[in-house]
Amino acid sequence: MSTGVTKNMDMKRRLLDAAEIVFNDKGYQGARVSDIVGQAGVAQGSFYLHFDNKKAVYLELIDGFFSHLLDETLGQHPVAQMKQPADMRAQIHAIWSTLILFCRSHPMLTRLVLEAQSALPPEDRERLNQHFESIAETLSHYMRATSSAGLTKPLNADLMGWVVLGMIERALYFAVFVAPDARAEELAGDLTAFELSGLLAPTTESEVSRAP
Numbered sequence: 001m002s003t004g005v006t007k008n009m010d011m012k013r014r015l016l017d018a019a020e021i022v023f024n025d026k027g028y029q030g031a032r033v034s035d036i037v038g039q040a041g042v043a044q045g046s047f048y049l050h051f052d053n054k055k056a057v058y059l060e061l062i063d064g065f066f067s068h069l070l071d072e073t074l075g076q077h078p079v080a081q082m083k084q085p086a087d088m089r090a091q092i093h094a095i096w097s098t099l100i101l102f103c104r105s106h107p108m109l110t111r112l113v114l115e116a117q118s119a120l121p122p123e124d125r126e127r128l129n130q131h132f133e134s135i136a137e138t139l140s141h142y143m144r145a146t147s148s149a150g151l152t153k154p155l156n157a158d159l160m161g162w163v164v165l166g167m168i169e170r171a172l173y174f175a176v177f178v179a180p181d182a183r184a185e186e187l188a189g190d191l192t193a194f195e196l197s198g199l200l201a202p203t204t205e206s207e208v209s210r211a212p
Contacts, residue, residue, distance in 0.1 A: 011042065011046060011049075011050065012050045014040050014042065015036060015037075015040050015042070015046070015047060015050060015051070015057065016057065016060065016061060016064075017040075018036050018037075018039035018040035019031075019036045019039075019057045019058065019061060020061055020108050020109055020112065021039055021108060022035045022036050022039050023058060023061070023108075023112050024108035024111055024112065027115075027119055028054075028058060028116075028119035028120060029119065031054060032054070033047055033053070033054055036054070036057065055120075055124055058112075058116075058120075059124075059127050059128075061109060061112060062112065062113055062116060062127070062128060062131065063127070063131075065106070065109050065110075065112075065113050066113075066131045066134075066135070068102070069099065069102065070135065070138065072098050072102065073095045073098050073099060074095070074138055074139075074142060076098075077091045077094060077095055079142060079145040079146055079149060082146070082149065082151060084151075085151060088146065088151050088152075088196070089192060089196060092192045092195060092196060093188050093189060093192045094188075096171075096187070096188035096191045096192055097184055097185060097188040099168065099171075099172060100171075100172065100175045100176075100184045100187055100188060101184055103172045103175065103176050104175065104176055104180065104184070107176055107177070107180075110172060110176050111176075111177070114169060114172070114173055116128050132165065135161075135165055135168075136158075136161040136162045136165045137161065138161075139160070139161035139162075139164050139165060140157040140158050140160065140161030141157075142161075143155070143157040143160045143161060143164075144157045164195065167191075167195065171187075171191055174187075175187050
């Protein structure tokens with residue numbers, strides 16, 4: 001890779017990191033391009049070599065967040081790896097742990113994503129909605145695959161995809177901003193138990209053995 005390309009990539013990353021801080025401090029509406037370049041310590045012209053406007057850098061931050069999470073969670077844990085309920089429990093636990101640890105290591109970016117629905121003007125929310133729809137669809141495919149494999153109940157997969165997506169949003173808000181010191185593994189364990197078994201305790205020995 002040439003020196004020029006490397007410098008351009010470094011400059012873009014510098015601007016993205018600065019934008020993350022500025023958006024976190026001032027919100028989408030209050031942030032200005034001049035704030036971002038000031039935080040990055042670069043000339044304003046450098047910004048426009050990489051981004052058309054403030055919205056473009058905001059959306060790139062959000063795009064990167066969703067792309068990374070999908071790659072590191074469901075992208076690393078295909079249904080084909082699971083043969084029995086214990087495998088699914090371990091996989092779901094690993095996915096929750098990954099989500100919590102990543103979002104805790106990027107709290108400003110996590111806040112941006114969770115607040116983006118209210119921060120962005122209505123006409124600029126389409127990209128964000130597409131991300132949420134894509135995740136819900138991916139979760140629905142996961143539900144269908146686990147049901148076909150006999151690992152989960154044959155519930156409405158489309159509905160469950162959106163339900164789990166809502167659970168992920170609220171769970172991450174809790175893990176990152178409400179209880180940031182709670183042990184990630186314990187939170188992941190509780191979330192796994194709730195997602196797979198619900199709130200009701202098994203009432204018989206056979207129910208215990210059937211619980212995933």
